[in-house]
Amino acid sequence: MILLDGKAYRKELLEEYKKEIEDKKLDITLAIIQIGNEPSSIAYIKNKIKYCDMVGIRTRLHYLGSKTTNEELKILINKLNLDDNITGIILQSPVPKGIDYVSCANLIDPKKDIDGFTKDNIYNLYNNKKGIVPCTPKGVVKLLKHYDIKLAGKTVALLGRGLVAGRPLMLMLENENATVTLCHSKTKNLKAITKEADIVISAVGKPNLITGDMVKEGFIGVDIGLTSVDGKLVGDFDFEAIKDKASYITPSPGGVGPMTISMIIENLIEAKKNKGKNV
Amino acid sequence: MILLDGKAYRKELLEEYKKEIEDKKLDITLAIIQIGNEPSSIAYIKNKIKYCDMVGIRTRLHYLGSKTTNEELKILINKLNLDDNITGIILQSPVPKGIDYVSCANLIDPKKDIDGFTKDNIYNLYNNKKGIVPCTPKGVVKLLKHYDIKLAGKTVALLGRGLVAGRPLMLMLENENATVTLCHSKTKNLKAITKEADIVISAVGKPNLITGDMVKEGFIGVDIGLTSVDGKLVGDFDFEAIKDKASYITPSPGGVGPMTISMIIENLIEAKKNKGKNV
Numbered sequence: 001m002i003l004l005d006g007k008a009y010r011k012e013l014l015e016e017y018k019k020e021i022e023d024k025k026l027d028i029t030l031a032i033i034q035i036g037n038e039p040s041s042i043a044y045i046k047n048k049i050k051y052c053d054m055v056g057i058r059t060r061l062h063y064l065g066s067k068t069t070n071e072e073l074k075i076l077i078n079k080l081n082l083d084d085n086i087t088g089i090i091l092q093s094p095v096p097k098g099i100d101y102v103s104c105a106n107l108i109d110p111k112k113d114i115d116g117f118t119k120d121n122i123y124n125l126y127n128n129k130k131g132i133v134p135c136t137p138k139g140v141v142k143l144l145k146h147y148d149i150k151l152a153g154k155t156v157a158l159l160g161r162g163l164v165a166g167r168p169l170m171l172m173l174e175n176e177n178a179t180v181t182l183c184h185s186k187t188k189n190l191k192a193i194t195k196e197a198d199i200v201i202s203a204v205g206k207p208n209l210i211t212g213d214m215v216k217e218g219f220i221g222v223d224i225g226l227t228s229v230d231g232k233l234v235g236d237f238d239f240e241a242i243k244d245k246a247s248y249i250t251p252s253p254g255g256v257g258p259m260t261i262s263m264i265i266e267n268l269i270e271a272k273k274n275k276g277k278n279v
Numbered sequence: 280m281i282l283l284d285g286k287a288y289r290k291e292l293l294e295e296y297k298k299e300i301e302d303k304k305l306d307i308t309l310a311i312i313q314i315g316n317e318p319s320s321i322a323y324i325k326n327k328i329k330y331c332d333m334v335g336i337r338t339r340l341h342y343l344g345s346k347t348t349n350e351e352l353k354i355l356i357n358k359l360n361l362d363d364n365i366t367g368i369i370l371q372s373p374v375p376k377g378i379d380y381v382s383c384a385n386l387i388d389p390k391k392d393i394d395g396f397t398k399d400n401i402y403n404l405y406n407n408k409k410g411i412v413p414c415t416p417k418g419v420v421k422l423l424k425h426y427d428i429k430l431a432g433k434t435v436a437l438l439g440r441g442l443v444a445g446r447p448l449m450l451m452l453e454n455e456n457a458t459v460t461l462c463h464s465k466t467k468n469l470k471a472i473t474k475e476a477d478i479v480i481s482a483v484g485k486p487n488l489i490t491g492d493m494v495k496e497g498f499i500g501v502d503i504g505l506t507s508v509d510g511k512l513v514g515d516f517d518f519e520a521i522k523d524k525a526s527y528i529t530p531s532p533g534g535v536g537p538m539t540i541s542m543i544i545e546n547l548i549e550a551k552k553n554k555g556k557n558v
Contacts, residue, residue: 102406119402126401126446127381153467161453167405170461174440177465179472182449186456188432192475193458 001243002147004222004250006139009146010258017265018055028087028272029058030114030264031080035073036066036096045092051261057268060086066096073104081109087275088114088268111274114267117163125168128175132267137169139259140201140222141176147248149199149220152177157194159183159210159236160203165224169201190214202236212241219245223252280522281426283501283529285418288425289537296544297334307366307551308337309393309543310359314352315345315375324371330540336547339365345375352383360388366554367393367547390553393546396442404447407454411546416448418538419480419501420455426527428478428499431456436473438462438489438515439482444503448480469493481515491520498524502531 021028030052032045049059062076073091080089089112091105105113110120116134124131144151156173160166161184173180181193194200194214202210203224215221225236235252243249250256300307309331311324328338341355352370359368368391370384384392389399395413403410423430435452439445440463452459460472473479473493481489482503494500504515514531522528529535 119398122405123398123401126405127442153465155467155472163406174461174463177463179460179462179466181458181460182453183458184453184456186432187458188434193434196471 001246002248004143004147004248004255006143006250006255006258009143010262013262014051014055014265017262017269020269021056026269026272028056028268029060029085030268031060031062031083031086031089033062033064033073033076033080033089033091035064035068035092035099038094038096041092041094047261048090048264051265052268055265057265068096068099070098070100070104073099074107077104077107081107081112086112088112088271090114090264112271114264114271116168116267122168125171125175132271133172133263134164134168135260135263135267136165136203136224136256137172138263138266140165140169140224140256141172142263143250143256143259144199144220144222149248151199154178154198154220155196156180156199156201157183157197158201158203159190159194160205160224162203165203169203204236206236207234208238209236210242211238212245215242215245217245218247221246221249222256223250224256226252226257280525281527283422283426283527283534285422285529285534285537288422289541292541293330293334293544296541296548299548300335305548305551307335307547308339308364309547310339310341310362310365310368312341312343312352312355312359312368312370314343314347314371314378317373317375320371320373326540327369327543330544331547334544336544347375347378349377349379349383352378353386356383356386360386360391365391367391367550369393369543391550393543393550395447395546401447404450404454411550412451412542413443413447414539414542414546415444415482415503415535416451417545418542419444419448419503419535420451421542422529422535422538423478423499423501423527428527430478433457433477433499434475435459435478435480436462436476437480437482438469438473439484439503441482444482448482483515485515486513487517488515489521490517491524494521494524496524497526500525500528501535502529503535505531505536 034045052059080086089108095101106118108118110118113121113132116132121131156178158170158180161182170180170182191214195216199220201222205225205227207227207229223235223237226233233253313324331338359365368387374380385397387397389397392400392411395411400410435457437459440461449459449461470493474495478499480501484504484506486506486508502514502516505512512532
């Protein structure tokens with residue numbers, strides 16, 4: 001069994017990014033919009049700032065109070081779109097109730113849309129055209145490729161169809177010529193699907209969802225789930241029970257998470273290089 | 280075995296549409312853009328005009344020569360977008376080389392986008408939000424529902440990932456809570472997938488692709504493929520070989536095709552009713 005070590009790969013990637021930013025004198029600024037004081041939003045933002053700092057990307061935090069209206073948020077986004085000093089914009093979720101995340105995030109200029117969630121970037125992904133790709137799916141594919149895992153022709157059981165991971169990842173894997181079965185809460189006989197799959201990817205957020213009897217010998221496992229259990233973060237895999245059947249497997253935490261933050265940096269560098277070009 | 284008789288259902292639907300258009304005095308005009316003289320385009324257009332006529336929808340054919348530039352096409356689309364007398368616009372494909380179909384079709388006002396191929400409508404489908412849905416996938420789902428076939432929890436082997444049928448149908452079926460495996464030319468061991476599936480849908484265009492040994496007893500079959508063989512149209516199913524194993528099966532032709540044209544009418548009626556509303 002080989003561990004798909006996202007943490008170690010992140011270290012390499014950050015060095016590459018830092019070097020590229022220095023060598024090419026890339027002047028990059030990420031604007032992060034925080035609304036209210038949702039603890040998980042604060043934690044995500046802190047993490048983004050930390051890694052941007054490490055590679056020489058400036059961050060600018062725009063704090064809006066929890067009573068902010070959609071109109072006020074839209075005005076800020078438009079201002080940031082027009083600001084030539086801003087390379088990328090992230091509207092940090094979760095946002096307070098009352099904020100229409102999808103409509104507001106969609107106002108972000110697609111060329112500055114580091115999360116890759118805007119209509120234009122999703123449409124590009126759907127059409128297998130160049131664009132900014134959501135960070136978690138991009139990180140998963142990049143991690144697999146780093147370990148020379150070929151995706152074309154592989155069968156993938158992909159669990160979870162959320163907009164952050166499952167749905168865009170399905171499109172990305174299809175674009176890589178994998179054969180994907182997208183599973184969800186209404187899927188019957190999940191085990192019959194996972195058991196046949198070359199690659200099992202779980203993005204559900206349910207500890208011990210994937211057990212030893214659900215995977216085949218030599219499978220490749222990617223765990224995107226993260227749940228806090230007794231103050232400890234755990235993934236969707238019953239890791240100890242399945243790891244010996246795996247040919248490759250991510251830990252969780254330490255697998256996909258470090259890739260996601262790396263892809264934010266990569267998307268910022270790409271956005272900088274593509275500035276002024278059509279997405 | 281029950282035949283999923285799209286042709287018979289179309290007859291019913293057309294009567295309903297005609298009645299609704301008359302009763303509500305819906306004044307509907309479809310603008311069709313034909314570029315050049317591609318024989319299949321001409322045949323598709325002829326068919327559209329015929330069925331629009333039958334239900335009381337006006338059609339306006341805009342013919343552009345085969346040397347038309349993208350700029351000239353864009354000017355026409357913008358004009359039709361602004362024309363309050365036009366309910367819907369279809370840019371008929373195939374278009375001559377030199378015409379950038381995706382970019383041009385994307386200029387169609389999403390509220391007039393009867394094919395449902397524009398960025399906004401695909402994004403709505405991706406997000407499981409209301410919008411105009413592409414006609415072939417919409418017709419497939421409508422036909423299955425007409426026969427009281429529940430999609431939630433069913434496994435679907437969907438063959439073909441084109442933008443007209445496979446890809447949007449994958450999203451639609453997911454939105455209906457089916458569990459979909461999207462298969463394509465790079466899929467290995469296709470038979471293992473189709474053999475397990477509750478529903479087998481083929482949109483490849485390869486006669487006799489689905490043979491008797493590839494389906495399970497009681498499966499539901501939907502054939503979207505259409506290929507001309509010795510002047511006769513045939514689907515992707517080896518129909519005679521698989522029909523007795525099916526619980527429900529479409530003929531091809533006579534299954535999905537009649538549903539597609541019906542959904543064009545339905546999308547036009549919906550576009551008329553939603554006029555002025557946000558998509």
